[in-house]
Amino acid sequence: MDQATAPAPTGFHLWDPEEDDILVCRAVREETHDVKTFVFAPRTRRRFVFDPGQFLTFEFEIDGETIYRCYTISASPTRPDTCSITVKRVPNGPVSNWLHDHFKPGMTLKATGPMGEFSWARHVSASGKYLLISGGSGVTPMMSMTRAAYDLAEIRDTVFLHAARTPADIVFEDELAMMSRRNRSIRVAHVCESDAPGRSWPGLRGRLSAGMLEAVAPDFREREVFVCGPSPFMNAVRAMLQGAGFDMARYHEESFNFEELSPGEKAEVETAAEEMAPAARTFRIEFAKTKRVVECPEDMPILEAAKRAGLRLPSSCTKGLCGTCKSKKVSGEVEMTHQGGIRQREIDAGQILICCAKPRSDVVIER
Structure with missing residues (x-):
């Protein structure tokens, strides 16, 4: 029985965001000069159940705007009374900077989840060997998996390879x-691009x-490989493994990138445009706050049409899974x-996911 389906211990109830989606911040911990961990607990005595590597989607109210963001759980499911996310400050990032500068213990956030398939609980290695490769803040799902293996004293052959700037x-x-x-079944290696001030x-x-x-x-x-990090980092690792003859059926990756439209997304949009049936009806999509209007064929998700028109909207999974693109219709x-x-x-209140809404x-969308 995996962590996702394990029953709650006797006398405890599971946290269910359908019943109460409010989480209370219990602690804020500084990890590095620009990375902090935020520890959460439910308002009532409930416990979390999730697979290591899964994520939560949070709702933020910042400067009068509702923003949705996905953050991987960095905590281990073996410690179910709390969960945590570990966030790197991103230059000009509205959410990461707000969390670092304003979010304190005792404050609350709305959250839903857990969600996601990026977990060794869902992709079991036939050889019993795993390779976790991360870059930057992509370390968080790897940390959740490794913490779980350590807490359970598992003899799971794990190589943890992390790349950092300094x-x-x-x-x-x-x-x-x-x-x-x-x-001793956990082996750790770090790669740094350069020295840090005062530390070689x-x-x-x-690289x-x-x-x-x-x-x-x-x-x-021979290993099951999990990769997480910025898009260029993952692209490089993917190409490296393919060039080395690795069986890509055992390759798994995860990334939440809200600042740019990735090459893969651009390709998806272009392909969708090329394959669009000439006879498809087209509708007018208006984004009320920005006053932008785009044309969207009936067989294309609104998000794709918006990105094709040059709009940069929050999105991540593009599959209706994470909730990042949630918008008011x-x-x-x-x-x-x-x-x-x-x-x-x-949905009853008029919200839609524009990544899967045609x-x-x-x-008219309130964005």
Whole structure:
């Protein structure tokens, strides 16, 4: 029985965002100069159940605007009374800067989840060997998985490979070293691009390369590989593994990128445009706050049409799973097929996920 389906201990109830989606911040911990961990608990005595590597979607009210963001749970499901997210401050990032500058213990946030397939609980290695590769804040799902293995004293052959800019940017460095010392099935290696002020780096230096991968995990072709980090980092790792003859059926990746339209998304939009049937009806989509209007064919999700027109809107999974693109529909009709990223009461209140909502009339959206 995996963590996602395990029953709550006797005398405890599970946290259910359908009943109460408010989480209370219990602690804020500084991890590095620009990374903080935020620890949450339900308002009542309830426990969290999730697979290590899954994420929560949070609702933020910042400067009068509602913003949705996905954050991977960095805590282990073996400690179910609290959960935590670990957030890196992003230059000009509205949510990360607000969290770092204003969010304190005792404050509350709305959240829903857990969600996601990025977990070794859902992609079990036939060989019993795992390789976790992360860059920057992509360390968080890897930390959740490794913490779970450590807490359960699992003999799970795990290589934890993390890339950082400098040694001052290595998140969870001390805890990873401790877990590696006390559970010999966990091996940790870091790669740093350069030294930090006042601290030189004696380990692997530069950008992650095929040679480094061979040195750290010479048997990587036998392992189940999980990768998380910025899009360019994941693209490079993916190409590296493909070039080395790795079986990509055992490759899994996760990324939440809200600042840019990734090459993959651009390709999806272009492909959708090319494949669009000439006879498809087109509807007018108005974004009320920005006064932008785009044309959207009836067989194209509103998000794709908006991105094709140059609008940069919050999105992540593009599959109706994470809830990041949740928006208020002021008027009009849409057809929406989602995967759990929105609740029925939100739909009843006029909310839609624009990544999987296709217009059936002209639509006005409160964005």
